[in-house]
Structure formats: structure tokens, C-alpha cells
Amino acid sequence: MLTHSKSAKSDGPLTEALAHSGLRLTPQRQQVHEVLREKMDHPTADQVFMRAKHKMPEISMATVYNCLDALVTCGLVRQVTLDRGATRYCPNMQDHSHFYCDECGSVYDILQTISPEDADIKLPRGFRLKNIETNLHGLCPDCAAKAK
Amino acid sequence: MLTHSKSAKSDGPLTEALAHSGLRLTPQRQQVHEVLREKMDHPTADQVFMRAKHKMPEISMATVYNCLDALVTCGLVRQVTLDRGATRYCPNMQDHSHFYCDECGSVYDILQTISPEDADIKLPRGFRLKNIETNLHGLCPDCAAKAK
DNA sequence: ATTGTATTTAGAATAGTTCTAAATCTTGAC
DNA sequence: GTCAAGATTTAGAACTATTCTAAATACAAT
Numbered sequence: 001m002l003t004h005s006k007s008a009k010s011d012g013p014l015t016e017a018l019a020h021s022g023l024r025l026t027p028q029r030q031q032v033h034e035v036l037r038e039k040m041d042h043p044t045a046d047q048v049f050m051r052a053k054h055k056m057p058e059i060s061m062a063t064v065y066n067c068l069d070a071l072v073t074c075g076l077v078r079q080v081t082l083d084r085g086a087t088r089y090c091p092n093m094q095d096h097s098h099f100y101c102d103e104c105g106s107v108y109d110i111l112q113t114i115s116p117e118d119a120d121i122k123l124p125r126g127f128r129l130k131n132i133e134t135n136l137h138g139l140c141p142d143c144a145a146k147a148k
Numbered sequence: 149m150l151t152h153s154k155s156a157k158s159d160g161p162l163t164e165a166l167a168h169s170g171l172r173l174t175p176q177r178q179q180v181h182e183v184l185r186e187k188m189d190h191p192t193a194d195q196v197f198m199r200a201k202h203k204m205p206e207i208s209m210a211t212v213y214n215c216l217d218a219l220v221t222c223g224l225v226r227q228v229t230l231d232r233g234a235t236r237y238c239p240n241m242q243d244h245s246h247f248y249c250d251e252c253g254s255v256y257d258i259l260q261t262i263s264p265e266d267a268d269i270k271l272p273r274g275f276r277l278k279n280i281e282t283n284l285h286g287l288c289p290d291c292a293a294k295a296k
Numbered sequence: 297a298t299t300g301t302a303t304t305t306a307g308a309a310t311a312g313t314t315c316t317a318a319a320t321c322t323t324g325a326c
Numbered sequence: 327g328t329c330a331a332g333a334t335t336t337a338g339a340a341c342t343a344t345t346c347t348a349a350a351t352a353c354a355a356t
Contacts, residue, residue: 081232096268121258121284135282144274173327174303174352208306214304307348
């Protein structure tokens, strides 16, 4: 196979975050992260794959999953599971929650959330809480209008 | 004893809840609901299927999904999606949240939650909020101990 | 009883994710 | 630089989860 220059462009924050989890920065991981940040519409692995292929035609589905896992592991991306369908990915690591329209399946970022402190969650002895995920379910404006 | 009578035993609350969504009480729906309440360990559809088969050997997987959907639709059961794996089902309709161990995948009910009022979520115009799902992620006591 | 609709069923089909083994790339020791 | 060890990528197969389909059955209302 023809190999062009395969090394990743230097990217401080990405490199560091990955290294912290014992992972390397690769062009594929860089590309997947870029795809996620370009359009933060909570794409599925399959959508990420299709978008990544535009700039990197040889990338494979397995690699997309590998990259997504790597980015999740090192805290650069959140996994969002809202229904029985495909898992979605979110590169917005700011504290926020997701609104899921039970009717049409669309997802919206809601820039408001419940912090662990505010929630004052008391867990039984031994549990170690890492983070709280808040998912809001209901109808999006479009579907709410139609439902009337 | 083998009962060939196929009609569902009367069950007021179940019947009513289903009827409210235009659905009938059937022996299968009754059985699936019973399985969920017998062991509230957040089983997957497949686990529900296997448990239901003990008392109802002819039940099919498609029916289990149909029944779970029916019970979710009429508000008797909650769907719980915590990771990329199979969806889990929870018949506890009390306000509560789920603790998910990111290490071993076990799920615990946490009888504490954030109410919509407490959260004071302000949604953009047009959204209609139905309910808030709170998922706690971290390590269960066993895994937390091992991690040390 | 009869008819129309809801529900169940088995199995096929589809969708989503993980696995495998070989090829390629990167890093670090020399 | 060269080499070996280990990490990563790749295509495709395999597997798991869910949905669909069409025929059979059950139910409710005439």
C-alpha cells in the first residue's frame, strides 16, 4: 500500500490528553476528533465514519470505534446513549446535559446541568462517583407543535 | 399445572394502564411485567426472554420486545440505556436514578434523584420536558476496592 | 357465529459493535 | 541509522441486539 506521511501534526492538548492514558496521537484519532468538533450534532459511529472518510478515504470502521474509544478513555469525548439505537458521540466536555426528543430522536445540548454538589447525592458506602449524566426527555419544539 | 386458558388473569392496575394507551392486557404482557418485578436487577430483553420462558415456554423474542415496548409506552416500565450494550428494563417507577459501574457494568438503583423543580432546568422556547433521567457513573464498591 | 383488529409467533433481515489476523507504524535500545 | 517490541490500523468475518414480515391465533364488538 502507498504510504504518505502518516505522522500526526503536533497538537499539544490532544497529544497530552492521550498520553495521560498511555495512548498515542495518530492521524486517525486526530481526524475523528476533528470530525466531532466540526459539527457537534451528536453523530453516531457510522456518521463519524462517513464524515472522516472525506479527508481520509482509507479509514476503516474498526478504526473509528478504536479512535472513539480512545478519545472517550482519555476524557476528550463523551458517549451519549439515549435510546435503543446507535450510541452518539459528543466532544463538548463542558458541563451540560442532553435533551432527547422521544418523538423524532433529535438531540440538543442544554447548557445547564446538575453538579454533583448541587445534587447532593449520597451513595451507599464504597461507591466511587465519577460523573453524573443528565438526560432530558420530551418533545422538541417541532414535535411539540405537531402534537397539539 | 398447564393452563390452556389463554386469557389474562384480571389485573386491575395493569389492565388500566395499558387501556389508557389503547393496549390490551395479554398473558404475555402480564408475564413480562411479572418477570421484571420478580427480580429488579435491570435485565436485558434477552434475560427477560429467558426468564419468561420458564413459565411460558412458547413465548418468542419478538413478543418480549413487543411487551416491553407496550409496558414502556403505558408508563409501567422504564428503559435504561447506560452504555453501548443491550438496553435494560426497570419496573421501578418511583423517582430514582441508576448507578452504573463503568468497570464491571453492574447497575444499582439509587433512591435519590434530581427533581425537575430542584434542577430548575430552563429549556429554550418550545421544548416540552417529560422527564429527567439521571445516570451516575463510577465504580461499584467491589471495583473501587480492586482499583486501589 | 362472524368479522375486524390486536397480538403472537418463528424466522429472516437489518443494524450496531466487536473480534481477528495480518500489515503498518512508532518508539526506544543499541 | 537499524532493529526489535509494541501500538495501531485495516478489511472483513463474526457476533449481538433489534426490527421486520407474513401467517396464525386470540379477542372484542357486533
